Amino acid sequence: MSGIRLEQVTVSVPTHDGDRRILEETSLELTERRIALVGPNGSGKSTLARLLNGLVPATTGRVLVDGLDVAREGREVRRRVGFMFTDPAAQLVMPTAREDVALSLRRTHPDKAERLAAADRVLADFGLGGFGDRSVHGLSGGEGQLLALAGVLATEPSVLVADEPTTLLDLGNSRRIGDLLLGLPQQLVLVTHDLELAARCDRVLLVRSGRVERDGDPADVIDHYRVTA
Ligand SMILES: Nc1ncnc2c1ncn2[C@@H]1O[C@H](COP(=O)(O)OP(=O)(O)OP(=O)(O)O)[C@@H](O)[C@H]1O
Numbered sequence: 001m002s003g004i005r006l007e008q009v010t011v012s013v014p015t016h017d018g019d020r021r022i023l024e025e026t027s028l029e030l031t032e033r034r035i036a037l038v039g040p041n042g043s044g045k046s047t048l049a050r051l052l053n054g055l056v057p058a059t060t061g062r063v064l065v066d067g068l069d070v071a072r073e074g075r076e077v078r079r080r081v082g083f084m085f086t087d088p089a090a091q092l093v094m095p096t097a098r099e100d101v102a103l104s105l106r107r108t109h110p111d112k113a114e115r116l117a118a119a120d121r122v123l124a125d126f127g128l129g130g131f132g133d134r135s136v137h138g139l140s141g142g143e144g145q146l147l148a149l150a151g152v153l154a155t156e157p158s159v160l161v162a163d164e165p166t167t168l169l170d171l172g173n174s175r176r177i178g179d180l181l182l183g184l185p186q187q188l189v190l191v192t193h194d195l196e197l198a199a200r201c202d203r204v205l206l207v208r209s210g211r212v213e214r215d216g217d218p219a220d221v222i223d224h225y226r227v228t229a
């Protein structure tokens, strides 16, 4: 039972005049390696992405990852599903780059000295070799996002959910992070407004007004989005 399954999921949020539904009933089976979510601002993409690791709970229905119910087995699900935010500052929590990656290695490297050495190897793999002692707050947007990605992948997730990971980056860094993400062996669920990046995925979902309006071949879905935007 590998892959992600949404079974009749809805999401509602409380407002001052009653509940507001932000995701209409949605059932999906996500098994392709690289899946993009596109659509207008406020359409529900982040809501859908956040359901996958329990950051947003389903109001009704169930979300299953490899057969595990996100609502009941959140810890185990979060071990499998890494999440990357738009702004790396949202996930860089330790003072230095080395310590930040080391934090992600706690489970696999219980010994502190080994863990810090492993963190340096991870940094080198991501082209951040000289950055170990650098403050996470002093990094550029591109460096920060690389570090965030290194940290998430160090936890060895089987799925990576990335919510607009290239939005704050310049052209070069956006291409670099985009290429890295699409080249990962892991399953990738990518929220993006970069339609060129989405077009390189295996499947694209167009989210509009809280529902999946189109789903399937990237070129077809993106063409539909372009003419209806
Ligand atoms: N906790 C919340 N409380 C109230 N409304 C919310 C909450 N979370 C999301 N919404 C609303 O639900 C809708 C969908 O939000 P969501 O963040 O999923 O959109 P999005 O497609 O990711 O948009 P963007 O492209 O701007 O990031 C929006 O109208 C948003 O204001």
Ligand SMILES: [Mg+2]
Residues within 6 Å of the ligand: 045, 046, 047, 163
């Ligand atoms: Mg969003």
